[in-house]
Amino acid sequence: MTAERHPDRLRPAAARLARFTGRTLRGEWHAIVVDPVRQLARRGLSGLLLAFVAAFGVIFFHDIAQRPTGAMWVTRLGGVKADLPLWLSLLRTPVSLYVPALDLPVWAGITQLFLAFALAELTLGRSRTLAIAYATTLAGTLVARLMIAIGPGWSGLGLPAACGQVLDTGPSAAVVGLFTYLSVVRRAPVVFTLTGGSMVWESIAVPNLAGREHLIAVGSAVVLGLLHGRRAHLCALGRSLLPTRTPGPSPTAPTASPALPVTASATVPAPASPHPTAGRAPMTSLER
Numbered sequence: 195m196t197a198e199r200h201p202d203r204l205r206p207a208a209a210r211l212a213r214f215t216g217r218t219l220r221g222e223w224h225a226i227v228v229d230p231v232r233q234l235a236r237r238g239l240s241g242l243l244l245a246f247v248a249a250f251g252v253i254f255f256h257d258i259a260q261r262p263t264g265a266m267w268v269t270r271l272g273g274v275k276a277d278l279p280l281w282l283s284l285l286r287t288p289v290s291l292y293v294p295a296l297d298l299p300v301w302a303g304i305t306q307l308f309l310a311f312a313l314a315e316l317t318l319g320r321s322r323t324l325a326i327a328y329a330t331t332l333a334g335t336l337v338a339r340l341m342i343a344i345g346p347g348w349s350g351l352g353l354p355a356a357c358g359q360v361l362d363t364g365p366s367a368a369v370v371g372l373f374t375y376l377s378v379v380r381r382a383p384v385v386f387t388l389t390g391g392s393m394v395w396e397s398i399a400v401p402n403l404a405g406r407e408h409l410i411a412v413g414s415a416v417v418l419g420l421l422h423g424r425r426a427h428l429c430a431l432g433r434s435l436l437p438t439r440t441p442g443p444s445p446t447a448p449t450a451s452p453a454l455p456v457t458a459s460a461t462v463p464a465p466a467s468p469h470p471t472a473g474r475a476p477m478t479s480l481e482r
Contacts, residue, residue, distance in 0.1 A: 218383065225380035230316035237316075244323055245312035249304050251292030252365060259293075268293060269361075276339045276403075277358035283339070287332055293364045307365050310372040317376060326418060330371025333414040334407035335362055341406060357403045366404070367411040374412050378419025390416075 234241050255272065258264035272289035294303055314323040344352035370389055377386035390412045397405035 222382040222384055226382050230313050233316040241316050242312050244315045245308045248311045249308045252294050252304050255292050256294050274362035276342045290362055291365050291368050306369050310369040314372045326375050327368035330411040330414050331367045334367045334410040337410045338407050360403050363404045363407045367407050370408050371411040371415040374415035375419045378416055379422050
């Protein structure tokens with residue numbers, strides 16, 4: 195009898211889990227696929243401008259890098275390393291979004307890059323897509339420099355100095371950051387698991403500089419996604435943290451001059467109205 199009760203207890207839980215999974219997948223399908231397709235139908239190919247520019251940029255730099263002279267110029271324009279001066283790394287970071295990593299298949303990277311920029315541009319808009327892509331890439335670059343500056347140790351947080359000569363991740367950090375930001379903003383746990391979870395597994399399986407930068411991109415995208423739509427709340431919080439100014443003493447108002455006392459001599463009595471008969475000549479005997 196106990197064995198018969200266990201299936202009866204598990205059936206409602208399994209049904210609730212199935213309904214929750216179905217609602218989650220349906221909502222994620224609409225948020226990640228259906229809504230961007232509707233935006234694409236409304237805006238046309240102009241809604242994919244950033245995706246085309248990013249894909250053609252990677253193809254262009256990949257083609258140039260096949261020649262020794264071209265590879266030298268690609269490295270000078272978009273090659274970011276941790277041993278470079280900070281100002282030079284910041285100057286090359288925007289171009290590094292189009293420089294493909296040498297150890298990754300370029301066509302698979304182009305597909306992921308086009309899809310990430312297309313979905314982000316159709317969902318978030320052009321300016322926010324560029325901001326998220328650049329912010330996550332820059333976060334990975336700067337934190338990687340900090341890890342190399344710390345050096346080995348620190349419970350595995352630091353990196354050896356030899357990592358400073360390794361090229362940056364290129365557009366892959368922007369791709370991971372865009373997918374992660376979209377999954378947080380649009381409440382898409384499956385996409386988040388496929389992007390953030392894969393980056394965690396990559397950093398554990400291959401503990402190199404690229405894996406660390408991908409993890410940093412995921413973390414920064416999660417923070418930016420959680421802050422999405424809370425500008426007014428953050429502004430109010432910032433104003434509340436600022437020191438309040440105590441109002442100074444208000445300037446004294448000018449005092450009115452004292453009124454002069456009214457004396458009896460100052461009061462002039464009004465002239466009495468004349469009698470109706472005053473000023474008239476006396477009547478004669480004929481008038482009477």
